[in-house]
Amino acid sequence: MLLALFHILIFPGMLFLGAYALVFSFIDRKLYARLQNRRGPRWYQPLADFLKLLGKETIIPEHADKRVFVFLPVMALAAVTAAYLYIPIWSSTSLYPFEGDLIVLLYLLTLPTLCFFLAGWYSTSVYATIGAVRALTQLFSYEVPLFMALLAPALLADSWSLSGMTAYYSTHPLYLLINIPAFLVAVIACQGKLERVPFDLPEAETELAGGTFVEYSGRLYAIFRMAIDCELVVVASLISAVFLPFYPAGAWAGFGVYILKTLVILFILALLRSIMARVRIEQMVAFCWKYLTPLALIQIIANLLLKGVLA
Amino acid sequence: MSKITIPIGPQHPSLKEPGCFTITLEGEKVVNAVVGVGYNHRGLEKACEARTYIQDLYIIERVCGICSHTHSTAFCQAVEELAGVEIPRRAAYIRVIMAELERMHSHLLWLGVAAHEIGFDTLFMYSWRDREKVLDILAELGGNRVNYGINTLGGVRRDLEPQMADEIRAMLDIVEEQNKYYIQLALSETTLAARLSGIGKLSHEDALRLGAVGPVSRASNVDTDIRVIDKYAAYDEVPVTAITDDHCDVFGRAVVRVLEIMESIKMIRWSLDNLPDGELTAKMPRRIPEGEVFSRTEAPRGEDTHYVRANGTDKPDRVRVRAASEANWHSVKHMLEGDYLADVPIIIAAIDPCYSCTDRSIVLRSAAGERVWDWAALRRYGIEHYKKQGFDASKIKIAERKIIR
Numbered sequence: 115m116l117l118a119l120f121h122i123l124i125f126p127g128m129l130f131l132g133a134y135a136l137v138f139s140f141i142d143r144k145l146y147a148r149l150q151n152r153r154g155p156r157w158y159q160p161l162a163d164f165l166k167l168l169g170k171e172t173i174i175p176e177h178a179d180k181r182v183f184v185f186l187p188v189m190a191l192a193a194v195t196a197a198y199l200y201i202p203i204w205s206s207t208s209l210y211p212f213e214g215d216l217i218v219l220l221y222l223l224t225l226p227t228l229c230f231f232l233a234g235w236y237s238t239s240v241y242a243t244i245g246a247v248r249a250l251t252q253l254f255s256y257e258v259p260l261f262m263a264l265l266a267p268a269l270l271a272d273s274w275s276l277s278g279m280t281a282y283y284s285t286h287p288l289y290l291l292i293n294i295p296a297f298l299v300a301v302i303a304c305q306g307k308l309e310r311v312p313f314d315l316p317e318a319e320t321e322l323a324g325g326t327f328v329e330y331s332g333r334l335y336a337i338f339r340m341a342i343d344c345e346l347v348v349v350a351s352l353i354s355a356v357f358l359p360f361y362p363a364g365a366w367a368g369f370g371v372y373i374l375k376t377l378v379i380l381f382i383l384a385l386l387r388s389i390m391a392r393v394r395i396e397q398m399v400a401f402c403w404k405y406l407t408p409l410a411l412i413q414i415i416a417n418l419l420l421k422g423v424l425a
Numbered sequence: 426m427s428k429i430t431i432p433i434g435p436q437h438p439s440l441k442e443p444g445c446f447t448i449t450l451e452g453e454k455v456v457n458a459v460v461g462v463g464y465n466h467r468g469l470e471k472a473c474e475a476r477t478y479i480q481d482l483y484i485i486e487r488v489c490g491i492c493s494h495t496h497s498t499a500f501c502q503a504v505e506e507l508a509g510v511e512i513p514r515r516a517a518y519i520r521v522i523m524a525e526l527e528r529m530h531s532h533l534l535w536l537g538v539a540a541h542e543i544g545f546d547t548l549f550m551y552s553w554r555d556r557e558k559v560l561d562i563l564a565e566l567g568g569n570r571v572n573y574g575i576n577t578l579g580g581v582r583r584d585l586e587p588q589m590a591d592e593i594r595a596m597l598d599i600v601e602e603q604n605k606y607y608i609q610l611a612l613s614e615t616t617l618a619a620r621l622s623g624i625g626k627l628s629h630e631d632a633l634r635l636g637a638v639g640p641v642s643r644a645s646n647v648d649t650d651i652r653v654i655d656k657y658a659a660y661d662e663v664p665v666t667a668i669t670d671d672h673c674d675v676f677g678r679a680v681v682r683v684l685e686i687m688e689s690i691k692m693i694r695w696s697l698d699n700l701p702d703g704e705l706t707a708k709m710p711r712r713i714p715e716g717e718v719f720s721r722t723e724a725p726r727g728e729d730t731h732y733v734r735a736n737g738t739d740k741p742d743r744v745r746v747r748a749a750s751e752a753n754w755h756s757v758k759h760m761l762e763g764d765y766l767a768d769v770p771i772i773i774a775a776i777d778p779c780y781s782c783t784d785r786s787i788v789l790r791s792a793a794g795e796r797v798w799d800w801a802a803l804r805r806y807g808i809e810h811y812k813k814q815g816f817d818a819s820k821i822k823i824a825e826r827k828i829i830r
Contacts, residue, residue, distance in 0.1 A: 244453075
């Protein structure tokens with residue numbers, strides 16, 4: 115009981131995830147700045163931003179539903195933190211593995227997006243409402259290719275749990291090369307999940323003045339920002355767990371490799387963010403359904419055929 | 426889907442100055458757009474009437490922060506023509522060099538703003554980094570990054586040293602190299618092309634009908650470069666090629682601007698090589714003889730016109746400034762309608778709008794119809810308006826306006 119509480123609250127739960135999210139956010143911002151020929155922030159900038167937001171006045175719109183308005187950021191952060199417990203970090207199994215944890219993970223990762231939508235919807239501001247509608251439209255576009263891309267390796271491994279997949283791929287490491295198209299699809303689609311350029315339409319500062327979060331301020335907004343930063347860590351960890359399941363023996367070595375893998379994923383995400391312009395919502399939908407989904411579908415078919423051949 | 430109306434402005438992250446665009450949306454499509462400007466009326470023209478010509482120069486220079494040189498050039502030209510003074514050739518060349526440097530920095534600024542509007546911050550950072558190089562040169566030439574104060578009535582205030590010319594040449598090499606990359610980027614980058622082409626359509630006929638000027642009209646294949654059609658300063662000797670494009674959309678406007686930077690680089694190089702020797706200023710009379718003059722220059726944003734009426738004293742009787750954006754506002758409504766909300770900021774940005782430069786006359790609409798107020802009525806209205814807010818301005822004395830006809 116005490117150990118479980120330690121896992122949930124301190125490591126690898128809230129405290130570690132929060133700290134790592136701030137580090138991640140710093141590295142992301144620094145990389146982005148260096149790619150743009152800027153100097154970038156100092157290492158403590160994300161923490162300073164977070165603390166400053168915590169100290170600011172929280173304003174709740176008069177027409178907003180107060181309880182829902184307060185509940186949504188907490189819900190988003192809770193969902194992300196819960197998801198992190200099911201991702202293997204220092205060894206090939208997560209803390210609480212079970213058959214089907216991959217599905218639960220994907221479900222938990224969808225919750226923040228729904229929270230963003232509801233947050234925008236309950237803010238009753240035109241900017242937030244349009245941002246909310248965009249968030250939902252986007253959800254239906256990237257979620258399908260993202261799910262298919264993450265489930266394709268699972269199909270080949272014949273296991274719906276991350277531990278099972280890791281066990282399979284550690285005995286057949288060459289099969290990982292087959293999953294490269296799915297990896298590409300997942301990396302691009304998760305830009306949509308994380309609402310980053312080119313798919314940062316729900317926030318779109320220059321069009322919607324911040325979109326879904328336009329009415330959020332102070333502590334509630336700080337929690338939302340924290341949830342977004344944590345989501346970046348969780349998604350990067352998930353992609354590295356599915357597509358790069360390498361775990362050397364020993365907890366410390368495993369942990370080091372985990373950090374390295376997630377940083378590689380982060381570098382790819384930062385690179386994608388800095389070389390592209392924001393697309394329009396209909397371009398985003400068309401891109402996801404015309405290119406990403408068929409590519410993910412081809413991957414699934416290829417994996418099914420390969421499975422048949424192997425059997 | 427029901428229609429919703431969202432205001433973009435007067436305060437909005439995508440607007441650099443106050444302006445209000447009331448956008449009516451059906452889904453994400455714009456069905457109606459109302460352009461509202463006038464939040465930053467500064468009474469520039471009125472202020473000019475109360476000051477001497479040389480004092481006016483400093484007001485006129487501050488009409489616009491970005492195209493300050495072109496405004497003061499237009500004003501100086503008008504006054505010089507009224508006085509019958511011909512400026513020295515060297516001064517005319519220095520005016521051209523400044524004008525083209527200003528065009529370079531303005532277009533690089535636009536490129537950055539446009540990139541930011543479509544969420545492409547990397548290009549924004551790159552182009553502004555290169556703009557700094559141009560600004561450094563401008564600061565060395567004129568003493569300021571903007572508002573260089575190089576123009577004076579009858580010529581220019583500062584000379585261009587040969588060593589300075591070498592510095593400019595070195596800067597031009599760097600910016601040219603970078604700009605070639607931006608041209609390649611503008612023409613080949615897919616997300617950029619996807620975001621810019623086909624939006625903010627303004628056909629050749631519409632550009633003529635709505636009186637668009639500058640890069641906006643040139644992107645619709647209307648050849649309206651004042652440097653070519655009404656040569657001023659040293660543009661009669663400096664080889665100028667007007668850049669036109671037939672895309673008729675935001676993409677075309679971007680192409681025109683990046684190609685114009687290349688043209689400017691060429692022109693500055695040519696002017697530096699052929700800079701004539703001689704005086705910097707011609708003698709100007711203090712009192713300007715009676716008369717009226719209409720002068721125009723090609724600002725980075727388009728045609729810039731100044732009207733000056735003199736009454737024989739050392740103060741002008743009337744100064745009218747029409748900044749380029751004022752001519753382009755009319756086409757914005759036309760360009761916005763039928764496009765997506767996501768494209769609204771970039772379409773507005775594509776005319777490179779200057780809000781404060783354009784805010785001028787006041788027309789009050791009442792139920793009885795339209796009425797233009799004269800100066801006295803306007804002042805009475807102002808006093809009453811502020812009285813309601815607890816501020817009494819009736820004690821402030823201002824000079825009576827003398828109209829000489």
